[in-house]
Amino acid sequence: MAVGTQNEATRVAWIEHTLQKIPAGARLLDAGAGERQFERFCAHLQYVAQDFAQYDGQGDGTGLQTGAWDQSKLDIVSDIASIPEPDASFDAIMCTEVFEHIPHPAQAMAEFARLLRPGGWLLVTAPFCSLTHFAPYHFYTGFSKYFYDHYLAQHDFELLDFQRNGNYFEYVAQETRRIPHMAGQHASGRLRLHERLALRVLLGALGRFSAADTGSAEILCFGCHVFARKRGAS
Numbered sequence: 001m002a003v004g005t006q007n008e009a010t011r012v013a014w015i016e017h018t019l020q021k022i023p024a025g026a027r028l029l030d031a032g033a034g035e036r037q038f039e040r041f042c043a044h045l046q047y048v049a050q051d052f053a054q055y056d057g058q059g060d061g062t063g064l065q066t067g068a069w070d071q072s073k074l075d076i077v078s079d080i081a082s083i084p085e086p087d088a089s090f091d092a093i094m095c096t097e098v099f100e101h102i103p104h105p106a107q108a109m110a111e112f113a114r115l116l117r118p119g120g121w122l123l124v125t126a127p128f129c130s131l132t133h134f135a136p137y138h139f140y141t142g143f144s145k146y147f148y149d150h151y152l153a154q155h156d157f158e159l160l161d162f163q164r165n166g167n168y169f170e171y172v173a174q175e176t177r178r179i180p181h182m183a184g185q186h187a188s189g190r191l192r193l194h195e196r197l198a199l200r201v202l203l204g205a206l207g208r209f210s211a212a213d214t215g216s217a218e219i220l221c222f223g224c225h226v227f228a229r230k231r232g233a234s
Helices: 007-019 105-115 145-154 168-186 193-211
Strands: 027-031 046-051 090-096 116-127 157-165 223-230
Touching: 007 090, 007 116, 007 157, 007 223, 027 105, 090 105, 105 116, 105 145, 145 157, 145 223, 168 193
Parallel strands: 027 046, 027 090, 090 116
Antiparallel strands: 116 223, 157 223
């Protein structure tokens, strides 16, 4: 695979695989579901979609925007930290690429703990480092392992799986590939021939370093993938 191109594909594959670990018939909340992207992996579950439903695809026009965004099929419209459902009313909660878009992610973790029954599953992905996107609803650039260590322990979760997506070299390669677009959009410029060749040489080196990597993801990666279980009777 080309270096710096597998961020989303790796994340989606992990989400699909991890959702299969949740038993059939479980009631799952997709918190911050947006356009219900991962409902397709939840046919074996009782799927419930929640979002605050204020992002329209245009945002404030700055940073990276989607252009269009359809939230007409949500089951619950609410603040993610105040979801109108009873305590222990879900068997599982999924929250993917949402924490950077809410001003109170720690409160959201507390709400997930309230909503999950003892023994329930929590699946979370969020960037470790991200560009401004979906503005003005972009409050944090990312979350480290230490964020999850702190709040999972605080709310009595057992960590079942933790994965870092990509590594330093993969992240640098992703942004290297973005340079031509950024130059055209923000510097009214195009790369010269020798500069395009230099990018190809650099990407080759990054691919070689990534293949030999021994732990640079601890310094920089695309994001963290977390699967945990609330302690208590199953």
